[in-house]
Amino acid sequence: MSSVEEVVCQVFGAEPGSIDAGSSPESVEGWDSMGHLNLLAALEKRFNVSIDIGDVMEMVSVRRIREILLDYGVRG
Amino acid sequence: MEQRDKLKEWIGAAEVTLLEHGDDATAERFAWLASGLLRRSPDKLWDLLREATREDLDKVPGIEGLLERLAQALIAAGRLGEASDLAQAATRWQLRLGGAVHRQLAQAHLRAGQPVRAEETVRDLLKRDAADADAVRLLYRLLREGGRPAEAHGLLDRLVELDPTAATATFAHRERAKLPEAGGRPVRIALLSSYVIDPLVPFLDAGCRRAGLTPAFYVGPFNQYTQEALNPGSGLYAFAPEIVFVALDLEDLFPAVRGVPSAEELAQGREEICGKIGTLVRELHARSSALIVVHELAPTGRSPHGILDNRRADGLARFVEEVNRDLAQALATQAHTFLLPLREALRRAGGERGQGRKLWYMARMRHGDAALHELARASMRYVKPLKGLTRKCVVVDLDNTLWGGVVGEAGADGIHLGPTAPGVEFVELQEALLNLTKRGILLAVCSKNNPDDVLPVLREHKHMVLREEHFSALRINWRNKAENLAEIAVELNIGLDALVFLDDNPVERELVRQMLPEVLTVEMPKDASQYRATLEDLTDFELLALTREDELRVSQYQANRRRQALEHSSGSLDDYLHSLEIRAEIGRAAAHHVPRLVQMFNKTNQFNTTTRRYQTPDVERFITSPAHQIYVLDVADRFGEHGLVGTAVVREDGEAWVIDNVLLSCRAMGLSVETSLLKHIHDAARARGVARLVGEFAPTKKNAPCADFYQRHGFRHDGDESGSQVWVLDPRVDRVEDPAWITVTVTGAPA
Numbered sequence: 001m002s003s004v005e006e007v008v009c010q011v012f013g014a015e016p017g018s019i020d021a022g023s024s025p026e027s028v029e030g031w032d033s034m035g036h037l038n039l040l041a042a043l044e045k046r047f048n049v050s051i052d053i054g055d056v057m058e059m060v061s062v063r064r065i066r067e068i069l070l071d072y073g074v075r076g
Numbered sequence: 077m078e079q080r081d082k083l084k085e086w087i088g089a090a091e092v093t094l095l096e097h098g099d100d101a102t103a104e105r106f107a108w109l110a111s112g113l114l115r116r117s118p119d120k121l122w123d124l125l126r127e128a129t130r131e132d133l134d135k136v137p138g139i140e141g142l143l144e145r146l147a148q149a150l151i152a153a154g155r156l157g158e159a160s161d162l163a164q165a166a167t168r169w170q171l172r173l174g175g176a177v178h179r180q181l182a183q184a185h186l187r188a189g190q191p192v193r194a195e196e197t198v199r200d201l202l203k204r205d206a207a208d209a210d211a212v213r214l215l216y217r218l219l220r221e222g223g224r225p226a227e228a229h230g231l232l233d234r235l236v237e238l239d240p241t242a243a244t245a246t247f248a249h250r251e252r253a254k255l256p257e258a259g260g261r262p263v264r265i266a267l268l269s270s271y272v273i274d275p276l277v278p279f280l281d282a283g284c285r286r287a288g289l290t291p292a293f294y295v296g297p298f299n300q301y302t303q304e305a306l307n308p309g310s311g312l313y314a315f316a317p318e319i320v321f322v323a324l325d326l327e328d329l330f331p332a333v334r335g336v337p338s339a340e341e342l343a344q345g346r347e348e349i350c351g352k353i354g355t356l357v358r359e360l361h362a363r364s365s366a367l368i369v370v371h372e373l374a375p376t377g378r379s380p381h382g383i384l385d386n387r388r389a390d391g392l393a394r395f396v397e398e399v400n401r402d403l404a405q406a407l408a409t410q411a412h413t414f415l416l417p418l419r420e421a422l423r424r425a426g427g428e429r430g431q432g433r434k435l436w437y438m439a440r441m442r443h444g445d446a447a448l449h450e451l452a453r454a455s456m457r458y459v460k461p462l463k464g465l466t467r468k469c470v471v472v473d474l475d476n477t478l479w480g481g482v483v484g485e486a487g488a489d490g491i492h493l494g495p496t497a498p499g500v501e502f503v504e505l506q507e508a509l510l511n512l513t514k515r516g517i518l519l520a521v522c523s524k525n526n527p528d529d530v531l532p533v534l535r536e537h538k539h540m541v542l543r544e545e546h547f548s549a550l551r552i553n554w555r556n557k558a559e560n561l562a563e564i565a566v567e568l569n570i571g572l573d574a575l576v577f578l579d580d581n582p583v584e585r586e587l588v589r590q591m592l593p594e595v596l597t598v599e600m601p602k603d604a605s606q607y608r609a610t611l612e613d614l615t616d617f618e619l620l621a622l623t624r625e626d627e628l629r630v631s632q633y634q635a636n637r638r639r640q641a642l643e644h645s646s647g648s649l650d651d652y653l654h655s656l657e658i659r660a661e662i663g664r665a666a667a668h669h670v671p672r673l674v675q676m677f678n679k680t681n682q683f684n685t686t687t688r689r690y691q692t693p694d695v696e697r698f699i700t701s702p703a704h705q706i707y708v709l710d711v712a713d714r715f716g717e718h719g720l721v722g723t724a725v726v727r728e729d730g731e732a733w734v735i736d737n738v739l740l741s742c743r744a745m746g747l748s749v750e751t752s753l754l755k756h757i758h759d760a761a762r763a764r765g766v767a768r769l770v771g772e773f774a775p776t777k778k779n780a781p782c783a784d785f786y787q788r789h790g791f792r793h794d795g796d797e798s799g800s801q802v803w804v805l806d807p808r809v810d811r812v813e814d815p816a817w818i819t820v821t822v823t824g825a826p827a
Contacts, residue, residue: 013213013247016183030250034275037435038243041445053438 004065004076007046011039024061047074103135110142118149122158130169140171147177151184159184160193163200175201175208182214194218209239220255229258229285236282240449245278252281260290263463266317266366267293268301270328272440273321279452280459283615287456287465288573298440299328305359312364318691319367319462320360321416321455324353325442326373326396336380339390346395349373350402357413365693367620369458370407372400372418411670412692414458414620421450456615464678464689467517467596467616468574469548470509471564474523474530476580478502478542480604484529494539498604505607506541513546516626517617518568518633520549522560522577527552548633557584558591568633569742571681571778576616580604621671625719625741632743635715653747653817660752661710663823665723669708670695672720676739681778683740683750685771685785686800690725690737703728705760709753711744718744722753732768733761738785745781748815754789755812756822762807770794771803 005019012030025031031039040056043049043065049072051059059065069076094104113121125133125146133139143166150159159181166173178201185194198215201208216231232248263284267273277293284291294315296304301322304312312320326333329352330345337345353370360368379385379392386393400415407413425446435441443451460466475482479502480492492499509519519542523530530552534544544550549567551560557579565572572594579585580600589597601610619626639656646652665673670692677690690698698706709722721744725736735757740750761769771786786803787793789812794804814820 010210010213011243011247013244013251015217016179016214030247033439035243035246037275037439037441038241038246042241042243050434053434056438 003046004043004062004069007042007076008039008062011035011042019062021063021066022061043069043076047072047076049074103137107137107142110136111145114142114145114149118146118153119155119158121146122150122155122162126161126165128169130171133169133171140173143171144173144177147173148180151177151180154184154188156181156184156188156190156193160197163197167200167204172204175205175211179210179214182218186218191218191222195222207238209235209244212238216251220251225255226258228255233282233286236279237286240279240282241445242275242278242448245282245448246275249278249281252285257290258285260285260288261463262292263289263459264292264316264318265294265459266296266312266315266320267323268296268304268312268320269323270299270301270325271323271436271442272298273323273442275441275443276323276448276451276455279448280455283452283456284459287460287463289459289463289465302356305356305363308363317364317366319369319459320364321369321371322353322356322360323371324373325376326399327376329373333375333392333395334377337390342390342395346399346402349399350406353403354406357407357410361410361412361693365412365691367458367462367691368410368413369416369455370403370413371416372403374419374422411696412620416454416458418451418454421454422447425450453613453615457618458620460615461618461620462678462691464681465616466618466679467576467614468570469518469520469564469568470512470576470578470611471520471522471561472509473579473581473584474521474525474533474552476604477578477600477607478506479533479540483533484525488529488533488537491533491537493537499539501605501607503539503541505604505611508608508611510541510546512611512617513630514627515617515619515622516629518548518570518630519546520551520564520568521547522551522557522564522579524554524557525552545634546630548630548636556587558588561588561592561595569745576614578611619675621675623672623675623720625672625675625721628717628719629743632716632718636743638715639713650817653815656713656715656747656817658711658713658747658749658818659821660749660818661712661821661823662753662756663708665695665699665706665708666824667696667699669720670699673706673708673723676720676723676741677737680739680741681776682742682780683745683782683785684737684776684779685735685739685782686737686774687776687779688737698725705757707753707756709740709749711747711749713747722750724753724757726757729770731766732770733757733766734770734772736772738771738782740782747818749818750782750785751789751812752814752818752820754785755814756820758805758807758810758812766807769805769807771805772797772800773803774800 008014008019008023008028009016012028012035014028019028025036040051044051047069051068051072055068059068066076110121136142143162147159147162150162163173163178163181178197182194182197185197195215195218198211198218201211202215212231212235216228216235219228219231232251236245236248265280267276274295277295281291294312294317296312301324304310329349332341332345357368357370360366373396375392375396381388381391385391404415407415432442432444432447435444472478480498481490483491493502494500495503513519533540549564551564553560561575561577562572565575572592575595577588577595577597578600585597588595596616598610598614600607642655643652646655673695674690674692695706698704705726707724708720711718711721721741722739724738727734727736738750738753758769771791773783773786775783790810791803791805794802796802
């Protein structure tokens with residue numbers, strides 16, 4: 001499990017192993033607009049980055065989050 | 077092939093070098109072989125290691141990492157029995173496997189249809205590391221799926237405490253909806269705001285749950301607080317809140333503050349803000365009996381004046397200070413209204429407006445995780461006293477709690493207690509405890525010690541702030557602390573749920589948590605310099621009003637001890653009661669009684685015939701309404717005043733008078749003063765020719781002490797009505813007599 005998957009798991013209290021690269025707001029319970037902000041806070045804390053609002057809007061799946069984090073020099 | 081030869085060549089060279097250094101290289105060779113086995117045949121490797129001693133293992137470099145990988149390999153291979161053995165062996169060897177390994181093992185047990193093994197595994201992990209939030213999440217899931225909702229609720233409480241982030245609070249809040257309700261007392265909380273305040277709800281939910289409440293929430297539509305307050309048909313009023321938090325942001329109320337307003341504009345702004353909030357509060361009070369809690373106003377950015385700010389009449393800091401002072405003054409004159417110190421909550425959160433800024437830009441939210449957490453804690457300071465959850469007594473351990481060191485070993489001169497460190501941190505804790513007694517919180521001691529070692533310290537140590545007379549009960553013995561605490565509750569005549577327990581010893585704390593879950597057992601930090609802050613951070617000692625009875629309480633318990641001494645020396649109960657020289661003063665309630673009456677309605681559990689929890693507006697209505705009478709009973713005896721200890725609400729219902737509720741404070745129980753109160757009501761009814769005096773009794777878990785109140789005064793049981801027993805008496809015929817040992821005075825005009 002990559003660390004982004006771990007964070008998603010913790011934030012939404014999902015069953016470990018139920019989250020993969022393709023997980024997205026459609027497939028994860030609680031990943032709504034408010035949940036998205038909670039996920040943002042958790043990612044920023046875990047990887048010690050501050051993510052630009054434009055990028056926050058782009059975080060539509062675990063895979064995409066990992067790509068975005070790479071732009072911030074972080075391997076998630 | 078060539079590559080393999082190359083490796084063999086390296087192996088040879090490496091061994092030669094190691095041998096040259098006088099090493100036999102056995103350990104390195106084993107570690108190397110073991111990692112090979114790990115991949116190909118983990119069970120074989122476990123066979124080799126299972127009988128090992130710690131000494132054997134210490135020779136292997138990186139043994140903890142190796143065992144961890146072995147456990148993972150066994151789990152992956154489905155060898156769960158072996159993996160469990162390994163986890164247990166690691167404990168025996170005192171080697172630590174990472175929490176993740178234990179969790180993986182538990183999950184594998186679960187997948188294999190062994191929930192009991194899974195639970196054992198997680199509980200073992202939590203025993204070792206109680207702060208592993210992921211383990212708590214996992215255990216929660218196990219209990220939820222195992223159909224154990226009460227424990228599952230408890231774990232959600234624990235989870236939010238361990239990880240107070242919006243994510244976890246939201247998860248817990250969502251999960252509650254899936255569980256059967258925990259059955260706590262309900263509370264209805266409404267939030268009105270000029271910004272998006274919804275994320276506060278999960279944090280408040282967690283705070284209420286921890287306090288044993290089952291909350292319902294209403295969040296007003298975004299920025300429609302004025303309409304919500306003005307429209308009698310609004311969702312807010314339909315929800316019928318018990319408490320309304322009003323969270324308005326300074327920038328929303330006064331947008332000019334973002335620029336460089338002049339001194340005149342600022343003065344006008346101040347006036348407008350106070351006017352607007354004052355009107356809002358009045359409108360809310362006019363249509364609702366809820367407690368209103370308005371947030372202070374906090375600035376967002378830095379002053380445009382820079383370092384000149386506090387030198388100018390139009391400085392931002394001065395403006396914020398003044399507008400909050402105006403608000404505090406305006407709200408202090410309104411009953412049932414409070415100003416929540418938001419700036420303090422934000423400071424405690426580390427002023428994390430950075431995160432707050434982005435949330436504002438993206439979602440019109442003002443506060444991030446840390447601020448929401450602090451804000452919810454600050455909010456609970458109002459919810460708890462409103463629901464009568466104020467704790468009444470702090471029970472303290474002595475050694476390493478009230479002073480540093482063990483007095484039985486170090487002697488009175490050897491303990492740490494005095495003006496310098498170590499020692500000053502304990503003096504400060506004692507001062508904070510003494511301060512609590514000023515608002516009527518009692519103190520008691522529960523210590524495993526010899527009284528002969530301890531009492532000289534309490535009586536003579538020159539740096540003790542707290543003395544024997546500050547403690548309303550002492551239990552200095554070697555018995556189980558849970559038993560001692562239960563005895564203290566009985567001695568002080570308060571519930572276990574009124575106690576707070578401070579003890580530095582985690583074993584004692586765990587015992588009390590297990591045996592007496594109603595007691596608030598505080599998780600004391602290992603570092604005594606944090607003791608004072610830990611005590612002051614508790615949100616369980618708040619009062620909505622400080623009454624004279626609160627200030628009298630500590631001296632009253634001292635008087636109680638003298639009463640008990642007299643009781644022991646008296647020949648009979650009758651002699652004792654006569655020698656107390658009890659004086660009861662009965663009259664109709666007036667406006668100045670309201671705070672004390674509200675406090676009684678919400679705190680009294682034992683002698684409370686119907687446990688109807690009235691708030692300020694209800695009591696004010698009883699005083700003014702022609703259809704109601706509300707009586708107050710003041711009691712004193714030769715040892716001092718008890719203060720206002722009894723009340724009764726009477727409702728005129730056609731030809732009948734209905735005694736809606738009778739309350740007696742526990743400190744006045746056993747004196748029969750309630751009989752005088754009842755006789756007074758009886759006489760008033762008789763004077764008005766009332767033919768039917770009705771008393772209601774609604775049984776609860778706690779009000780057994782007044783179960784026979786009506787029966788023993790000659791009332792007849794006349795059936796039940798919606799869970800309440802109905803008792804009746806005909807005042808024209810039946811009589812109630814004053815006890816011979818009570819002198820009754822009636823004040824004010826007769827009813």
